[in-house]
Amino acid sequence: MTASSTMTEEKTIRFEIYRQDDLDSTPYFEEFEIPYRANMNVISALMEIRRNPFNKKGEKTTPVAWDMGCLEEVCGACSMVINGTPRQSCTALVDQLEQPIRLEPMKTFPVVRDLMVDRSRMFDSLKKVKAWIPIDGTYDLGPGPRMPEKRRQWAYELSKCMTCGVCLEACPNVNSKSNFIGPAPLSQVRLFNAHPTGAMNKNERLNALMGDGGLGDCGNSQNCVQACPKGIPLTTSIAALNRDTNLQMFRNFFGSDSEV
């Protein structure tokens, strides 16, 4: 091939995309090839496919379905498995990816369609472990206790979790054979227990963590902390919660005059 012929050849981006019409239908892979533009991310490429839904063979096909929201890695909605790694598609830059770029949904979750998954179980888990601070009362309770600034800064890091589901996808113990809720909601318990007002219901959250599918199911593969796009110290949270729940377990068993 001569230099001039490569020059005239149009540069393209190749994709292999997992397709599944709905929850129960058989999945298959479809190949796509779209014209190259500089600085694309996976989402802008998916938008290009949606604009012109033809596969590599030139056949007309249905546009690929995916989920997105903020487009700046804070909402977590656009997570998918890109070249084998679970991550956000909005911050996955095409120029940095090996081609063909393989897109798959995070199959730890039920697949709604193509790359779109249903992360409801994560929100259910947050409810289960009471990941909130109860402040409602019948009268104004006034301001809560102050939080030391140092602790606020530390807690801010834990609060960055966007329920994206990447840590659940990475965890070998989150799968259809187990009901483990996964790392994200565990770390949220540490966040809310560290809050001075939240600490008033510390024992309730710890007891919830000791239920089935809770903290006990962690097997310490530590994939979660590697995978989390927000750099949340998940394994440190898990070990700290291990200490807290063990103490809670002894308190529950032997009885204690200090509840929280």
Add this chain to the structure above:
Amino acid sequence: MAKDREFYWRRLHSLLGVIPVGIFLIQHLIVNHYATRGPESFNNAAHVMEGLPFRIFLEIFIIFLPLYFHALYGVYIAFTSRNNPRQFGTFRNWMFILQRATGVFTLIFVTWHIWETRIQAALGATVDFNMMEAILADPFMLAFYIAGVVSTTFHFANGLWSFLVTWGITISPRSQRISTYATLGIFVVLSIIGIRAILAFV
């Protein structure tokens, strides 16, 4: 309330793996090491262990029940994971997988080993230097025993690492890194003790 018991079973599983099963393992490997000082020493040491008062109770409550609870519950744990070393080839993920693999292999090895020694003893055989010498004369058995001992010591040492995490003793990444090195050291030392004892019989 049969539900919501998993947490306690897991904690019990972690505890029993070290106390008493892990402690017994160390004691057993050290007694075996007498073999390096000749048949006489080994037989004496084995004799002392055999002569312990209340032996049958010690064996049942310190060894068999904890061991088989740990083993069988461990098999359940091993088969509820979905290993993913291809996506996550990190050191800890490999340790996670190896912990499950060595757990299953160790169960097979230990069961065979108990059959060949304790059960045979109950059926009238004498457990002594000659018995082990006869078993290990077969090269296949020698390899099986070496693999079994290394698998057991690995499972114990790495299990000790996760024991420290499970009980909230090592929390920070640095403490967990230090305990990785410490338990790796324990693995090497116990393996040397175990293999030296095996080789003393051949």
